[in-house]
Amino acid sequence: MKGNNMKSRHGSAIITAIGMGTVMLFIIVAIYTFSSYRTQTIIQESRRVKALAIAEAGLELALAELTKNSAFATHKLTKDFTWLATENREHMMQDLSGHGLKINAATSGTYSGKIGDGTFRVRVGVIPYADDPETTTIDESHSYVRIESLGRYDTAIRRVDAVINRRYPAREFLMYDGKVLSMVYGLPGLTNTNVFSTGHLYGHEGIEIGRIMLSAHNPTSLGTTQELNDMNAIISGAGGIFIYSPIKAQFRARRGLPAKTATIPTNTVFPTGGTFSSPEARKSGEMPAEIASTTPALPDELKPWIKDRNEKMSMPLSDPPFAKYKSDAKAGGLFFGASDSSNKSIKYHMPTGWTEDGSTKLNAVFLDFGSNLRQGNVSLPNNFNGVVYSEKHIVVKGNPPKDIHIVSDGNVFMAGDFNQAGNATASFADYYGMAQDYKPGENAMTAMDYADHIKERFIEDAEPGATFRHHVAATVVAQERIVYDYRSPVDCFENEIYPFMKYKLASAMGSEANAKDNCLDRNRNGTINFKSGSTEFEEAIDQFFTDYPIEGTDAANSTPTEDTLKQKLKDLHTDGNLNFDDFDNVCREVWKGYADNYEIAASGERGAPSTFAQSGSYGVYKLLSGLRDKMGVPGNGNAQNFNPNVIDDDPDDFLYYPELTTNAMFISCGERDTIFYAGPDVVKYYNKIGCVNNNVGRRHSETNHFVHRVFGSEINLRTHDVHRIDASYYIPPTRRKIYDPSLPHMGLTGNKYELTAHIVISWKDTAASEEEYNGF
Amino acid sequence: MRRGVTVVELMIGLIIMSILFTALFQAFSTSRRTATEIIANHSINDDLDRTLLRITDDIRESNVIVPGYPATIERMEVSTLSTSKENKLKFEKYLYDYTKDPTSLAAGEVNYTKNEITYYLEPEDDQDPDSTWTLQRSMLPYNNKKQPENSLATVFTIMRGIRECVFYRLNDANTSGGGNVYIRLKLTRTDAEDESKKYSNEITISVKERGANPE
Incomplete structure (x- = not known):
């Protein structure tokens, strides 16, 4: 018994100790487990948050790449979002070691890198959605991009899967x-x-x-x-x-x-x-x-x-890729440095108050791509990559033969019709340039746009295999301003004044009726009949140059140019009547006389009218006025009492209302820094020059009497400081800013320079496994 | 010599053991109650986190916060906001179908559907001005003709026992669409007996929708 008691007593103590220990252990384990669970939960949640942030950063980096290079893609994609073959790509973003950002070098496939202690892998692909024919201004086949970004931090992996609506504001x-x-x-x-x-x-x-x-x-x-x-x-x-x-x-x-x-x-x-x-x-x-x-x-x-x-439709834009433009222009385009001394470099005369340093001229390159009526001065290199870049200002006119980006570190002056060629071979109506026809009963001032069959020509330009393009995919980019320059009627209204000049000359040399039939009406097979008497013929020619002088106001003091042209015309009488083409060749020489004498003769300088062209007697002004008279323009030379409904603009003739036509995507970066009163206020100086009496031009037209037709788009980013202009007065034209329906398509495929805005239209954050990450 | 224990010794031992076990029980019981309190308080925090995370994810996946839901207010008005049935958060999520050829779309059809989602609050006792609130999430689908499918609308209870929940946007002239959505959510323990000791937590977050209107 004793032994049993002792055992019992010893056993109770041990059991009690074990029991108490168990209870204590239970409490300790419970507390530990609880706190450990909380700790682990917080740690894991923290990892997930970091992994999500890294995945988001990968998404943002891909968006930045797309902004800098609109052709960026890592993979092809099916409609049901399956990733296919890799695509070649060129990434533009740079490592930022100070911020722990490193982008792995690769020329194709998944875009990857490291941010801080985490890593990311991103795939980018265009969703092959079909173009919707009902949305004229958007090509849906280029508009949706899937970006799948996986972010990894320690053991946590998160996936951000987004669809981006890519907008092309310039298009x-x-x-x-x-x-x-x-x-x-x-x-x-x-x-x-x-x-x-x-x-x-x-x-x-x-x-x-x-x-x-x-x-x-x-x-x-x-x-x-x-x-x-x-x-x-x-x-x-x-x-x-x-x-x-x-x-x-x-x-x-x-x-x-x-x-x-x-x-x-x-x-x-x-x-x-x-x-x-x-x-x-x-x-x-x-x-x-x-x-x-x-x-x-x-x-x-x-x-x-x-x-x-x-x-919430905010679409702020970044600058165009100027550095990329410049390097590409040097590699396979046309490049003009700040010290360029080629025959394209000129001093461009400017109105008072326009230049930053008060000088009267700007250093620029003058690019004339030619037209149906003249040869240009630009020869594009073989395998031209489509980029013209100038560190100087650019003055440009004419019809580029290929898709083109014209980029300047300064201003781009649109100094004449641009990018609207006529297919003279296929259509006689296009002989002097693309026919500017309106529907019967309409005219340039009453109609919004050309007649449908003319508009269709622009749409056909964007179709694959188009044999002739009336306009190409042109993008004009200026770090400062895009300036519309109305000073020269020779450049602005060439294809309108020239047929009228031809008609007036044919009228003088023969008869008005014959001239109308064969010069104004679209008749190529007729003959230009001359006056029978040589004296009468020669006097008529003299009178023509008296009415429409090229140089000087006194026909008796005719200058060598006029004398030469007069004699050439008078000599025609001995050969008899002329067919259309021969007469046209002669007329082009006459027109060249007008054009050459519009500006001062100083070598390497452009933009300043000659002394005679600064007077109202210069023949081109008279021809311009005569053209308006012929079209029945009311109040010709007077802005008041204007009724556009009485303008006679027959769609089947070569009489065209004076119109400056500039067709392109125009992108400028300069802030608006000029006199500009907000509100419904007339005192607003947009970036325009000319059409007033000053050192660079004459007031050749009133607002009612000429049209500026911009067929394309106008993007003013307002991102760069520019010097102020305080004296930029001009006569505003009547405006027709018309969207070009070929913009969503023409020249877009593979274009790496596009100005794009990206809007996330679907976004989802999910978990991803280690295997998915490694195989991505 | 007899080496057993006396009754007195046994009694003393039992008393000591009783005191010890009572103390131990008290300690254990207190610890358990404290742990329960902590767990319950953590539960409040978890509920707050979970609910806000859910709404946050919902908003971030959305395309458009419907203007006026919630209303845009001035910064000085924030402190005056209180929970109400009229204070709603409403946004739209668009679901696109890129497998469709746009030329195959019938007149009036688009290549997306949308869900209109509304978060709103209902008092748990209409008669009690101090009633807690229930947060509901309703979803109304729209078909690809932009028409609402009312028969498919659903309502889901997100959380009960909410002391305060307000949605608002701040008037900021420099942001598009009213900027972020702010959500202020306050939860208070309802099971504690002592009113003054009720655990309460309030969090205000802001979040911006990621998407945009497809047009």
């Missing part, structure tokens, strides 16, 4: 402005209408549209108004849309949305006594504080087409 938007898009063009006291047709309008910080009502923020007589036609959407990224007067607008149908014709009602009364941060700011385009940050109301019925900042 899709009729007009884009990195600040406030101002669509207030024209003069007071006029009833003409500027038309903006097709595509999107975008102002990153707002849009203002309205009729001219103010002058330097003081009330003035009502003037030119604006009209919108066939628009896709009007978008303000981070600002309001200010409508100062009722605006007629027509919006195109989209899938699930019918077309809409409406008048956008006034939603903003511009405060004439508004508050500005400074008097200088007031003159520089600042919106008054009273309305600057407001978001004016828009009709609900128009909201599918008009989207202010509440709709």
Whole structure:
């Protein structure tokens, strides 16, 4: 028993100790397990967050690559999102060792690298969605990109799978402005209408549209108004849309949305006594504080087409790839350095107040690609890669023969018709340039665009295998400004004045009826009949040059050029009548006489009219006026009493309304830095030169009497500081800014220079396994 | 010599053991209660995290926050916000089908559908002004003709017992679409007996939708 008691007593203590120990152990284990679980959960969550951040960074890097090189892709892709073969690629982003970013070198396939302690792998591919024929301004087959990015941190792997809507603003938007898009063009006291047709309008910080009502923020007589036609959407990224007067607008149908014709009602009364941060700011385009940050109301019925900042359609753009442009121009294009001394380099005369240092000339390269009526001065190299780059300013006109990017570190001056060639071989109507025909009963001032059969020629240009292209895929890029230069009627209206000059000369040398039949009407098989008497013939020729002098105002003191031309024409009498081609050859020599005598004769200088061309007696001005008279333009030379409905513009003749035509994607980077009163104000100096009496030109036309037709797009990024211009007065033309429906397609495939904006339209974050990462 | 224990000794031993076991039990019980409290409080934090993470993920996958849901307010108004049935977060998620040929789309059809998602709050007791709230998530699908499929609409309860939940956007002239969505969520323990000792946690987050309107 004793032994048992002792055992029992010893056993109780041990059991008690074990029991207590067990309880303590249980508590300790429970607490440890709990805290350990919490710790592990937090650690794992932390890893997942980091892995997700790295995957997101991979996505953003891929977007940055796409921004710098729009042709960037790592893999082909099926419609159901299966990755296929790798694609060759060239990445543009650089390592940032200070920030722990390293991108692995590779020329094809998965894009990968390291960020801090994590790694990423990214695939990028264009979704082979078919182009939707109903969306004129977008090629859907290039518009959707899948980016799948895997981020890894320690053991955690996250996947971000996104679809990007790639927008090509220069191809899709009729007009884009990195600040406030101002669509207030024209003069007071006029009833003409500027038309903006097709595509999107975008102002990153707002849009203002309205009729001219103010002058330097003081009330003035009502003037030119604006009209919108066939628009896709009007978008303000981070600002309001200010409508100062009722605006007629027509919006195109989209899938699930019918077309809409409406008048956008006034939603903003511009405060004439508004508050500005400074008097200088007031003159520089600042919106008054009273309305600057407001978001004016828009009709609900128009909201599918008009989207202010509440709709979150922000599309800020980066600069064009200037460095890439420059290196490619040196490698297989045309490059003009700052010290270039080739025969393309010129001194370009500028209006007072235009240059930064006060000088009267700018260093530029002069590029004339030629036209149906003249030879150009540009020869493109064999295997031309499509890039022309100048560290100087560029002055350009004519019809480029191939797809082209014209890029300048400074300004690009559009100094004549650009990129609209006529197919003279296939169509007699295109003999002097592409026929600028309107529908019967319409004319350049009443119609928004050319007749349908003319417009179709531009669309056919984008079709594969097109044997002749009336216009090519042209992109004009300026680090500073794109400047429309109206100073020279010889350059701006060549294809309009030349047929009229030919008609007037044929009238003088023969009869008006014969001249009309064989020069104005489209008849190539007729004969230009001369006056029978040689004296009468010669006097008529003298009279022609008296009426339309090339040099000097006195025919008796005719200059050698005129004498030479006169004698050449007089000599024709002995050979008898001329057929169309022979007469045309002679006329081209005469026209060359006019053109050569328009500018001063100084070698290497352009842009300054000769002494005679600065007077109103110069024959080209008279021919221009005569052309308008012939077309019945009311108030020729007088802006008032203008009725566009009485203009006689027969679609079957060579009489064309004076029109500067510039067709391209125009991309400028310069800030707006000139006199520019916000609101429905006439005092707005856009980047224009000419058509006023000064050292670089004459006032050859009134607003009602010439048209500037931009067929393409206009992108003003406002990203670069530029010097201020304070004296840039010009006579504004009547505007036709028209979208080019070939933009979504022509020259896009494989184009690495495209200006793109990327909008994430679907985004998903999921987990991924080690095997998936390793095999990616 | 007899070496057994006396009754007194046994009693003393039992008393000591009782005191020890009582102390041990008290310690254990206190620890257990404390652990329970900690777990419950952590549960509040977890619920907060989980709910906010869910809404965050939802918003980040969305394309468009519907204007006015939530309303855009000035910064000084934030402190005045309170939970209400009218304060809603509404956004749209678009689902694209790239396998379709656009030329095969019938009139009025588009290559996407969308889900309209709404987060809203309902009081758990309409009669009680201090009632806690329930957070609901409704989803209304739209077909590829942009028409709502009301019969397919669903409502799912995200969380009950919410002390405060408000959605808002801040008026910022320099952001597009009103910038981020802010969510302020407050949870309070409802099982504690002592009102003053109720554990409570409040978190405010902001998040921006990643996508955009397809048009």
